[in-house]
Each structure stands twice: as C-alpha cells, then as structure tokens.
Amino acid sequence: MDNKNKKYDGANWNELEDQFTQFFYEQNLSQFWRPEDISLQSDLNVWNVLSEEIKLAYSKNLLVLTFLDTYQGDIGMPVVSRSIDDKFHQRKAVLNFMAAMENAVHAKSYSNIFMTFLNNDEINDLFVWGETSPILQKIVDLIVRYYRDLDVMNHEKKYETNVDETKFAEVQWKAMVASVFLETWLFYSGFYYPLYYYGQGKLMQAGEIINLILRDESIHGLYIGRLAQDIFEGFTETKKTELEAWMHNLLDKLYEQQGLLTAEIYDPVDLTHDVKIFNRYNCNKALMNLGFDAKFPYEEVNPVVLNGLNTETKTMDNFSMKGNGYQKMKSESLKDEDFIFDEE
Ligand SMILES: [Fe+2]
Numbered sequence: 001m002d003n004k005n006k007k008y009d010g011a012n013w014n015e016l017e018d019q020f021t022q023f024f025y026e027q028n029l030s031q032f033w034r035p036e037d038i039s040l041q042s043d044l045n046v047w048n049v050l051s052e053e054i055k056l057a058y059s060k061n062l063l064v065l066t067f068l069d070t071y072q073g074d075i076g077m078p079v080v081s082r083s084i085d086d087k088f089h090q091r092k093a094v095l096n097f098m099a100a101m102e103n104a105v106h107a108k109s110y111s112n113i114f115m116t117f118l119n120n121d122e123i124n125d126l127f128v129w130g131e132t133s134p135i136l137q138k139i140v141d142l143i144v145r146y147y148r149d150l151d152v153m154n155h156e157k158k159y160e161t162n163v164d165e166t167k168f169a170e171v172q173w174k175a176m177v178a179s180v181f182l183e184t185w186l187f188y189s190g191f192y193y194p195l196y197y198y199g200q201g202k203l204m205q206a207g208e209i210i211n212l213i214l215r216d217e218s219i220h221g222l223y224i225g226r227l228a229q230d231i232f233e234g235f236t237e238t239k240k241t242e243l244e245a246w247m248h249n250l251l252d253k254l255y256e257q258q259g260l261l262t263a264e265i266y267d268p269v270d271l272t273h274d275v276k277i278f279n280r281y282n283c284n285k286a287l288m289n290l291g292f293d294a295k296f297p298y299e300e301v302n303p304v305v306l307n308g309l310n311t312e313t314k315t316m317d318n319f320s321m322k323g324n325g326y327q328k329m330k331s332e333s334l335k336d337e338d339f340i341f342d343e344e
C-alpha cells in the first residue's frame with residue numbers, strides 16, 4: 001500500500017476504512033427510493049379544497065426546500081466529498097451517494113408535487129418568488145459561500161504545494177458546519193408545514209415524500225457532523241475557541257434570516273410562533289450533531305408535527321401507499337445505540 005510511486009489507487013471495499021462509514025453506507029443504500037415511488041393523485045381531493053393562503057404557504061415551503069436541496073446536491077456534498085483525503089475512497093462514496101439523492105431525488109420530488117398540485121403559471125411564479133426573495137437568496141448565500149471557499153481550497157490543495165494544512169482543515173470544517181446547519185436545521189422550517197398536515201392525516205402522499213426526505217437528511221447531518229467532529233478534535237484550544245465563535249456568528253445570522261422567512265411564509269396561516277419553536281429545536285439538534293451543546297432552552301414542539309415526524313405512530317400501512325419500488329425501502333429506523341462505534 002505504501003508504494004512511493006503510487007499516484008492512483010482503487011477503492012478496496014474488502015478493507016473497511018472505519019465502522020461508522022460502513023454503517024452509513026448500509027443505511028443510505030437501504031433507504032434508497034425514487035420520486036416516482038409515490039403517487040400524489042390521492043392528495044388532490046384535499047389540496048383542491050384548501051384556501052389560497054394555505055396553498056401558497058405550502059408551496060413556498062417546498063420551494064425553499066427545493067433551493068436548499070439543489071445547492072446541497074450541486075455543490076455542498078460534492079465539495080465536501082472532494083475535500084476528504086484521497087485515501088478515504090469509501091467516505092467519498094458515501095458522500096457522493098448522498099449528493100446524488102439531494103437534487104436527483106429530493107429536489108425532483110418537490111417538482112413532482114408542484115406538477116400535481118399547481119399549474120405551469122403557478123409553478124413559474126413560485127420559482128420567480130424564490131429567485132427574487134432577498135431572504136431566501138441571503139440564506140442560500142450564507143451557506144453556499146462556505147462551499148465555494150472549500151472548492152477553492154480543494155483546488156489549491158490539488159495543484160499547489162505549500163498549502164497550509166490547518167487552514168485547509170478550518171475551511172473544510174466550516175463547510176461541514178454550514179452543511180449540517182442546512183441538513184439538520186434549515187430544512188425543518190420547510191418540513192414543518194407538510195408534517196403539520198401529515199400529522200392530521202391530510203396530504204398524506206406529499207407528507208410521505210417529506211418523511212422519506214427527512215429520513216435521508218437526518219443521516220446526512222449525522223454523517224457530516226461526525227466527520228466535522230473528527231476534524232475539530234485536531235485543532236488547538238485557541239483555534240477551537242475562535243472557530244466556535246465563528247460558528248455561533250453564522251448561526252445568529254442564519255437564525256435571523258430563517259425567522260424572517262418563517263414570518264413571511266407562516267404569518268398568513270398564523271403558525272409563525274410554532275414554527276419558530278421547531279426551528280430552535282432543530283438548531284439545537286444541528287449543534288449536537290457537530291458535537292456542541294444546545295443553544296436554546298427546551299420548548300414543547302407542536303404534538304401534531306411530532307406525530308407527523310414519528311412514522312411509528314401511524315395506524316396506516318405506509319408501504320401500501322408506495323409503488324413497485326417499495327421493496328427497496330425496507331429499512332430500519334435509527335436508534336441511539338446505532339451511533340456507538342468502536343474507536344478506530
Ligand atoms: Fe436532500
């Protein structure tokens with residue numbers, strides 16, 4: 001293996017890089033699904049009788065999710081994957097698999113929902129709203145800028161000598177923080193509304209799609225959070241303090257923008273207060289994925305939404321709603337003990 005002339009090597013899956021990557025590999029592949037596995041037609045009966053305010057809030061949330069998933073797939077996951085040391089081919093494979101899900105499956109699913117619920121003019125108006133919303137643009141920018149920084153560093157590391165390893169690790173860690181903030185926190189203001197309906201037994205097929213997506217996002221945030229924690233451990237105490245302050249600064253900026261976006265979307269349906277609680281709840285989870293303490297005190301999340309989140313409480317047979325692909329979706333829910341790995 002330590003051949004000095006070695007320039008390229010192949011992924012050897014006969015030798016595991018580490019236990020947690022193997023676990024996430026298995027979990028990701030067992031969770032694989034396709035947007036067309038779920039037919040949305042039966043939701044139309046409910047959709048058609050909803051008020052315009054509700055339809056607009058629902059659609060705008062899915063549009064926000066579309067934008068976030070688009071950039072997570074186009075740049076976020078790929079640059080994080082490329083930043084991983086060349087010797088970790090399996091880690092890269094897991095990240096590449098996640099990258100493929102973001103846009104090709106998640107963003108595509110939102111488009112399928114739009115196609116079923118809305119006409120072409122409404123879809124176009126919705127995308128124009130997102131493209132011209134200063135708040136949404138700002139949120140995407142606050143995340144994507146750290147992906148771009150890492151993209152530049154990846155290039156420098158590949159083609160230039162004397163790249164400062166600590167600087168590289170710092171930029172890499174920051175991109176991972178942005179990624180976990182997006183996966184485990186920012187998505188959830190958008191998930192709230194579909195879950196709110198799903199928890200009441202309404203718009204079940206769209207809610208099913210959201211549940212499949214958030215099941216994916218949940219392991220994405222855990223995996224990148226784990227990689228980020230390993231990098232963070234390598235920093236000096238001074239650097240750790242500096243980086244933690246940077247992280248809280250980014251958090252504050254995102255929290256402010258997410259609050260504004262939540263008010264814009266949810267004020268017309270009187271749910272802003274509840275959604276903001278859910279935002280804080282998920283922000284705490286993102287911090288914990290990154291190895292930090294929760295920032296916000298415990299608050300009770302709307303039980304209807306928790307009901308929408310918890311697939312085990314459903315009385316219906318979830319699998320019967322899915323198409324031919326359902327065999328691929330047999331997958332166990334994660335438990336806390338799944339995340340105890342032997343030290344390498
Ligand atoms: Fe995604």
Ligand SMILES: [Fe+2]
Nearest residue numbers: 102183217220
């Ligand atoms: Fe994701």
